[in-house]
Structures are given as C-alpha cells and as structure tokens.
Amino acid sequence: MVVAHVEQNTSATKNRRSMNKKKARTAANTTQIDGDEEMSSGVIPPLNSNNTAEDNDLMIEIDPTPALEASSAPAFPALPASATQSALKSETRRIPIPPHRMTPIKKDWINIFSPLTEILGLQVRMNVQRRCLEIRTSKATTEIGALQKGADFVKAYALGFDVNDAIALLRMDDLYLDSFEIKDVKTLHGDHLSRAIGRIAGQDGKTKFTIENTSRTRIVLADTKIHIMGSFQNIKIARDAIVSLILGSPPGKVYAGLRTVSSRMKQRAL
Template sequence: MVVNNSQPESSAAGSTARKNRRKITRQSQRPMTAPPRNVDEDQEMHDIETPAPITDQQSGFDEGDDELIIDVDPMQPTSAPGFPALTANAGKTRLKSETRRIAIPPHRMTPLKKDWINIFGPLTEILKLQVRMNVQRKCVEARTSKETVDIGALQKGADFVKAYALGFDVNDAIALLRLDDLYLDSFEIKDVKTLHGDHLSRAIGRIAGQDGKTKFTIENASRTRIVLADTKIHIMGSFQNIKVARDAIVSLILGSPPGKVYAGLRTVSSRMRQRAL
C-alpha cells in the first residue's frame, strides 16, 4: 500500500470525503443499503474509515415517518424528605444568659432602697428578669432567665432603672416597660448657650418657674415628663413630644419670656389635639 503525500491528491481526497459524508447523512433518512463503490475511490479512500450502516432502530426513523422520535426516560418519583415532628416549645426562642449592670448615682441610693419593692416587681413580673441590688458597687444588676421571652427585655429593664436613677418617678418610669414608643433625652444648658453665675441661675429659674409652674405647663402641653437636675435636663416621652418640650426649654434658656412660650405651647397642643381626632 502506497500513500502519496502530494498536495493535489490530499485535496482531492478531502473533497471526496466530504462528498461521502453528505451521502451518508442523506441516506440515513432512508433504509440504508450498501452504496456502490468504484475501484478508484477505494484506492484513494484507503485511509478513511467508512462508518457502519445505521439501522432503523438506531436512527430512530421508521419507513413511513419523517419526524424524529426521541425516547425519554420517565422521571423516577423522588421520595419526600421526612422531618421529625416539632415539639411544643419549638416556637419559643431560648436566649443566652446576658447580664446588664446599671450604675446608680450616690444621691439616688437612698430613694432606691425605699422604692426597691416597686422597682423589683415590674422587672421580675413583666420582663421575667433576675434582678439584684449591689450596694457595694452602687448599681443594679439584671440578667435574663429561662422564663424571659422578649428579646429586648434586658434593654427595657435597663432603661427603666436608668430613668429612675435620673430622677423620674417610679410610676412614670414604668411606662417605659408598657409602651414601645417612649424614649429618654438628656442635654445640658451649656449645650444651648454658655452661661455663668447669675445668668445661669436665672435660666434655671425661667425653666422651673414659680413653684414649678412653668415646668408643669410644659409637661402637660407636650405630654412629657421633665426632670431638672441642676444644669442637666432630662425629658421622657415620644419622639415628637420630646421635640416640642425641648424647643420650649431652649426658648426659655435663650431668654424668651414665659408668656410667649405659653402661647406657642397652646398652639402646638391644639394642633396635636386636632391630629388625634
């Protein structure tokens, strides 16, 4: 057997191979029979393998059908995964034991001891916390227990004790445990305007008023609670009400007369009533 490596013969062999391939693809749609072969073609195509004839079963065609029939294996049914039944306490989230320590000022330790029963009760009954008073460190320690369900119970308890430490009454501070939209806001007089000596004393007097009249008026008009501790002012209420009370106090610090502040509070309170209706 002799193989010629000349360029013309190789091109002729390639063109002949492409012709034979076209013939094979065309004949696959009909019952396959052995194609006639010439002696010259056998000599030129000695290095090309002729594919075996494709039967009707392999090609997937019948004699009278022109469409391609594809056999697809039906999907095997998958079994559903089995999970164990949930327990009765599965819906309750168990919290990790967390501890919070709230510092108490020295001048509030004596009132804390007197009102400890009123402070201890809401923390244990409403929030299900474990609370104790550390006299040596002058603080109140609280931690979560197995009965604690609320995630924010520890934070609410800390805000409640902190509000009492700032000077709020126990009954007012309990509102922090029962309502979700109450906050604490604190600022100093020097944050608004730097005052010294008698000017600072007069500003504090304007905020408090005679026998606390001005402070009570601001509280009732804005529905907040205000604690005036020397130069520090603490306000408890909703976000919008805190803003109303803070604006009135800032006006008094800057020197506005109480009568003008009262007029502004009446206007604001009337608007709040209309919105409530």
C-alpha cells in the same frame, strides 16, 4: 372495413375505462370496511410519522395530573413549643445608681423589683458596695429586648423620674430618654444660670408642668441637667420650649407657642 375497425377499438377502450373505475370503487369500499372492522375490534392501525408528534402534544395536554403532583407545595408539620424558645446564653447588665438616689431606691424597691421580674422575667439584685443594680436574663425571659427595656427602666428611675412614669418604658415601645445640659445651649454663669433654671421651672413649677402637659412628656430638672422622657416628636416639642426659655424668651411667649402646638396636635389626632 377501416371504419368498422375503428369503431370496435373505441368501444373497447370505453369498456376498459368503466371496468377500471368499478375496480377502484370496490377497492376503496373494501379498505373502508377493513378500517371500521379494525377500530371496532380494538386494533389501532399504524400511524404515520407526521401524526405522532401531534398525538404526543394532545396526550400532554389531556393528562396534566403528573405535572401538578410534582409541582405541589410540600407540607411541613408545626414546630413544638420548645423549639421556639431561644437557647441563648444569659446576659448581664449593670446600671450605676447615683448616691442621692440610693435612699429612694430602697424605699421603692418593691415597685422596682416587681415589674422587672413579673413583666420582663429578669433576675435582679442590688449591689450596695458598688452602688449599682444588676439585672440578667433567665429561663422565664421570653422577649429578646427585655434586658434593654429593664436597663432603660432602672436608668430612668436613677435620673429622677417617678416609678409610675418609668414603668411606661416597659409597656410602650415608642418612648425614649433625652438628656442635655444648659451649657449645651448657651454658656451661662452665676446669676444668669440660676435665672435660666428659674425660667424653666417657673413659680411653684408652673412652667415645667405646662410644658409637660402640653407636649405629653415628663421633665426632670437636676441642677444644670435636663432629662425628658416621651415619644420622639413630643421630646422635640418640649426641648424647643426649654431652649427658648434658656435663651431668654419670656414664659408668656413660650405659652403662646405651646398653645398653637397643642391645637395642631389635636387636629392631627382627629
């Protein structure tokens, strides 16, 4: 009797286990079917708190258009032509004219007046009582440095340069004026001073013309003063040649030095 009772209990437990497994399978199938029906109907099931942060990150990465629109560069309309013109006050410059240059400036007045008014748009007048030339800006002046260029042009003519050479100061930006005296190099008196001036000029101005053509500058000898117009590097070449002549070097030695300098300048140009 005892053995038969034990066999019935074991069979009952097996039946219970199989029934529990079937119930679990049916419950899983029903939950899956319910979830599919909710997705097909458009109802989203509630999410867990752990999944919300990941979904938010995905949403930011998928739809970045609002951030791009906020960070786009602003577009500004073009300024009118009247806004580009500077409304500065009129400036005036007065350049003194030496007495020995008053007659030449009267003869070349048209050649001096025209570039200042047409190229730079300045207003010009000649003050005969004060012996100076006055220039000032006007509404037609468009360039900021026009007044300084006009003053340099008039000053170059007052120092003794030709009008055509002085106009180059208006058309080119890398031209300068350099002035010095013979006494700045070496104190000479009497015949020594006159011989130094003669060495710089040469016979019929040959030495001066050679220095000008080699260094691409313009030189004016006004008594003991020397004025040079050209670029910075060319002014240095001409000044070194003139200084060596003042110190007593023969013109032949200076010519040889100028030949070497001119050959180097041609090589650099190539």
